[in-house]
Amino acid sequence: MSKPVKSILTVLVILIITGLAFYPRLKEYTSKKEEKGAGAPKGGGPAAQGGAKGGGPAPINIMVIGNQRLEEKILSTGTIIANEEVDIRSEIAGRITSINFKEGDYVKKGTVLVRINDADLQAQLQKLQYQKKLAEVNEERQKKLLEKEAISQRDYDISLTNLNSMNADIQNLEAQIAKTVIRAPFDGTIGLRYVSEGSYLSPGTVAKIATLTNVNPAKIDFSVPAKYAANVAKGTAITFTTESGDEKFYGRVYAIEPKIDPNTRTLTLRATSPNNNRKLFPGSFARIEIILNTKANGILVPTEAVIPGLKGHSVFVVRNNKAEPVEVQIGTRGDKTIEIYKGLNVGDTLITSGILQVKPGGPVDIKEAMVKQ
Structure with a gap:
C-alpha cells in the first residue's frame, strides 16, 4: 500500500472516532434547541416575547338574581308509633277454652277475644x-x-x-x-297469635296471647335542637315522608317534653297524623320538616358562590364584562343554597362557578347563564 493511501485511511479513522465521541453531546444540544423552538409562539407579537402574561378572560358560569319564596325550616328525623298498642295477656291462671279472633282482624272495643276455664x-x-x-x-x-x-x-x-x-x-x-273473659280494651287490629285453645296461661310466665294495635291516627316521635325550643308549640304543623316512598304526609304537634335532654341538647316532641288508609306503619323511619318562617321575596344563591373571609362573606358579580367582588351578609343556610339579605339586588349577575380563576376587575368569558325567578 502506498504512503498517500495510508495517510488518507488514517485521517478517516481519526474523523470517525472523533464523530462517535461527540455524537451524544451533539444530539442532546439539538433536542434542547428543538424544544425551545416548539415552546415559543409563532409570530413576533408580545405573547411570543413574554409568554401568556396577563392571560385571557376567565371562563365562568353566571346566575341572574331574582326574587324567590324562602322558607326557614327545621329538618329532623323521627319514628312513627302506634296511637295505642297493648299486649293481650291474662291476669289469672287457667286453661284457654275459646279464642274468638283471627290474626289480622279489626276488632271493636269490648269484643270478647279469649275465654279461660x-x-x-x-x-x-x-x-x-x-x-x-x-x-x-x-x-x-x-x-x-x-x-x-x-x-x-x-x-x-x-x-x-x-x-x-x-x-x-x-x-x-x-x-x-x-x-276469665279477655276483651279488647280499644278499637284496633289484632296481630299474630301466640297461644292455642287448650293452652294453660299463668301470670307468672308472662305469656302473651297477641298484640292489639290502633294506628289511626299515627303518632310521630322526633326531636329538634334546643335553640328551636321557643319556635315550636302545640299545634305546630309538620310535613314528613317515610322510607317507603316520597309521598308527603301532614300532622301537628300535640305534646312536648317539658325539658331539654341534657345528653343530646334536644327537645322531644310528639305529633299526630291521620292514617285512615293505613299507609303509616308503626316503627317506620320518618324525615320531618317544620316550616318556621316564610318570606315572599328573598335571594338564594348557590353555596359555592359565597366566599368566606376574615371580615365576612363576599361574592363576585359581573359588571361591564368584568368580575367585581361584593361584600354580602348571609342568612339561613340550606343544603345547597344560602340566603343573601344584604349586598345583592334583583337583576345582579352573580358568578356561580370559575371563581378561583377570576380576579377583581379581570375580564370574564360567560359560558352558561341561568335566570333565577
Missing part, C-alpha cells in the same frame, strides 16, 4: 250464694228479735257483719270470673 270459680260462687241466703235469713230473724229486745245489739251486729262479708266475698269472686 272458670268452672271452679263458678262452683265457688254458687256455694257463696247459698251461704248468703242463709246469712240473709239469719240477719232478718235477728233483726226481729232485736226489735223485741230478745237479743242484744251485739248479737244482731254479728249476723249483719256475716251477711256483709258474704256479699264482699261474692263480689271478689265475680271480679275473678270477669277476668
